[in-house]
Amino acid sequence: MLDWKLDFTWEILPRLIAAAGNTLIAAGGGYVVAVILGLVFVLAQRTPFRVLTFIVRELVEFIRSTPLLLQIFFIYYVGPQIGLRLSPWTAGLIAIGLHYAAYLSEVYRGGIENVPKGQWEAARAINLSTVQTYRRIIIPQALPPALAGMGNYLVGIFKDTPMLSVIGVAELMHTANSIGADNYRYLEPYTIVGLIFLTISLPTAWLIRRFESAVRRKMGLTR
């Protein structure tokens, strides 16, 4: 029989909630890196510079084809050998940001390719520059269909933050592990961690859907 101890629950709850803050910071920070870097990745692949395009495309492919856990270990433990000595937090944010940037760049690419060719031609016909065309015409239209995918990866990055525990980032999983090891009790901390993840994931997914339809409406793109 499972033996749930209520007083132990109350005792560890504040620590876990504090750690949840760290988890949110890791997920949020990693996501900001991923959103920006992903855009850099996709735009770099669309420049006329063949070498750059090739390198970035292969990099994205490489990141998408290897496990996140390996990438985290690699940046943290191999980095120092090439003079890249990073704190667990920095290494973790770079790893998770880079990983999700690769996936987000594919989401963006889908969104950009979804914009009809006629939009590029109309932009050229009114003589917008390439940068203006992206900023004013293409990205605003590529964004709404990309929002669903972006939202999925926001929840995804949040659920992947426990992997940062392996290099000692004091997020939820790491804290739950150490509580468990100190007290020889794992039922309560792991259950609470699961519940915390649920109470954040579910409303986030719902909010993203609301946001997506609001953006579509605002841009007059409802069909």
Added chain:
Amino acid sequence: MKDDMSQYPLRLEGDNVPMVRFQNVTKRYGQLTVLDGLNLDVAEGEMVTIIGPSGSGKTTVLRMLMTLEEIDEGVIYVDGDPLTHMEKNGRLVRANAAHMRRMRAKIGMCFQHFNLFPHMTALGNCMEGPVHVLGMPKKEAEERALELLDMVGMAHKSDQHPSRLSGGQQQRVAIARALAMRPKVMLFDEVTSALDPEVISEVTGVIRSLVDQHSLTMLMVTHQIGFARDISDRVCFFYGGQIEEQGAPGILLDSPQKDRTQQFLSAVLEAN
């Protein structure tokens, strides 16, 4: 075969410089030659209609003028200056982006499928170029855009997004958007082909009023033979990437000399 650039003037000078000149222009897509050494002059203020079977290169003429297609051989001059070439050390070389942008400012285009920006209102579509390309103050751009929308009969829909407009309405907004950039040359690429028959006259009416009021130079590709007859100064019949026959509409359309022109016209008239 390499094109010898020394045969082309650096710019056209003198009296009678045409607004548009295609000199020996060739365009290929792989093995397919779409334009085959085309020579065509369009005078300032002239309305030239291009007709011809599909694949004859007629739309390519407009798309090359709008710099939507690269040129393989020959030179296009607009307002005397080469469009996709520029002078370097006394000869013509491929133009850089700055030259192309400068030249593109002289040209406006309307498309078969309108291509309005769906995330902007009708007004926003007409202000986009003036504000962000011409650097016009927002207020002035808005006033001008509203004037143009009024001219095409769309002022009452200025706050609507394209998804709320009919095809004919969208095309009229697209005409206003192109005119807002004050082009010297306007290109109409099958602008009525995607429209329901009952709204075609909304759009042809607007183009008609442009012919009457402005000294714009216009090139139009259309299947509306009757419309072409009414408003064109000249009609060019394209076949195989070249002009097979051209002349005043009354002459070319009523008494064509070449067999291919006759065949095409009788086929089109029968379909209508």
